[in-house]
Amino acid sequence: MSNSLVEKIKQITANNHSSVVQNRRWLHQHPELSFEEIHTSQFIQNRLNELGIEFTKGIVKTGIVAFIKGRNPEKKTIALRADMDALPILEENDISYKSQNDGVMHACGHDVHSASLLGVAEVLSQLTQEFEGTLKLIFQPGEEKLPGGASLMIKEGVLENPTPQAILGQHVFPDLPAGKVGFRSGMYMASCDELYLTVKGKGGHAALPHKFTDTVLIACEIISSLQQIVSRKARPDIPSVLSFGKINSTGGATNIIPDEVKIEGTFRTMNEEWRTEAHEAMVELAQGIAKSMGGTCEFEVRKGYPFLKNDETLTGRAKEAAIQYIGKENVVELDLRMTGEDFSYYTQSLPGCFYRLGTGDSSGLHTPTFNVDESSLELGVGLMSWIAINLLNEQ
Numbered sequence: 001m002s003n004s005l006v007e008k009i010k011q012i013t014a015n016n017h018s019s020v021v022q023n024r025r026w027l028h029q030h031p032e033l034s035f036e037e038i039h040t041s042q043f044i045q046n047r048l049n050e051l052g053i054e055f056t057k058g059i060v061k062t063g064i065v066a067f068i069k070g071r072n073p074e075k076k077t078i079a080l081r082a083d084m085d086a087l088p089i090l091e092e093n094d095i096s097y098k099s100q101n102d103g104v105m106h107a108c109g110h111d112v113h114s115a116s117l118l119g120v121a122e123v124l125s126q127l128t129q130e131f132e133g134t135l136k137l138i139f140q141p142g143e144e145k146l147p148g149g150a151s152l153m154i155k156e157g158v159l160e161n162p163t164p165q166a167i168l169g170q171h172v173f174p175d176l177p178a179g180k181v182g183f184r185s186g187m188y189m190a191s192c193d194e195l196y197l198t199v200k201g202k203g204g205h206a207a208l209p210h211k212f213t214d215t216v217l218i219a220c221e222i223i224s225s226l227q228q229i230v231s232r233k234a235r236p237d238i239p240s241v242l243s244f245g246k247i248n249s250t251g252g253a254t255n256i257i258p259d260e261v262k263i264e265g266t267f268r269t270m271n272e273e274w275r276t277e278a279h280e281a282m283v284e285l286a287q288g289i290a291k292s293m294g295g296t297c298e299f300e301v302r303k304g305y306p307f308l309k310n311d312e313t314l315t316g317r318a319k320e321a322a323i324q325y326i327g328k329e330n331v332v333e334l335d336l337r338m339t340g341e342d343f344s345y346y347t348q349s350l351p352g353c354f355y356r357l358g359t360g361d362s363s364g365l366h367t368p369t370f371n372v373d374e375s376s377l378e379l380g381v382g383l384m385s386w387i388a389i390n391l392l393n394e395q
């Protein structure tokens, strides 16, 4: 494909940059929690209407799917996805476009994702003669909350009529400066499951442990023994993490052994078979320990998102396109991440590529002072447009 098309895209994104930033700031100022993105969705619909782009709304209540058709629209379909929801965090940034919805904040950059995808819509609706096939733009609710907007949109048929051949998703990344992007082929992000354990037994005076069940000691044994699942059972090529973040009892004291101790944790990994096996092994081990020490253990595994695998061929092509667009020095290889992302549901049913847009030095994602270097949006819009066109036009 010609370099002149790259130049054209760069020119359009330079011209549109201020309106993309304006959109992003409006979204930032009006954040809404997962599955409650009413005004966000309306805002996006208004912009799409202004651009004359056809769309379907009301998928999982606030979700939107827009279509941009090039020449020969039946030939192929590529989907592009942006999430729309914000987090229950009180914003501490001192900025003119600070959240007006107290206690709710775009601290994961989904305002950037939605504004960028609107920018992509604007670019590609001006270039319909330059590509073949159809673009399916997915504005998704509820990424931050189980069971995840992606899984629900898929249930409501977002990947049908027409079925895309591939899907792209972009996420802000404070670890990289604006102007750079990162890719990773294959396994990239982890499945995330929540663990809830309740150890039970007849507690009593701490001075007379021989007469009672020591639920606290059982809980301690369970916590340390469960680490064996990761250190002794997991295959060396499958990353796994087990962490407990909460341990609590009702009624205990220095001299009272409680009847009940509750433990909460997370288990993350990157292989579905091992994930199931590990769940079973953890339950068996915890219950066996409790029983051997005279108590019981209720063990609930609340399954979260599956692990995210980037399709190797697709990611290779997307990375190649990125190198053409911004040069090799600005395209980096990403490390594995043990965080989760519901884009993984799309990658289970079709080739997907989830890549990272450098958004500059900031406090981390999900913190009250998270923000982005807004110059990154120009690349966010241009690069996604360029990759999408490349995928549509390849033979």
Ligand code: NI
Pocket (backbone or CB within 6 Å): 108, 109, 110, 143, 171
């Ligand atoms: Ni996010």
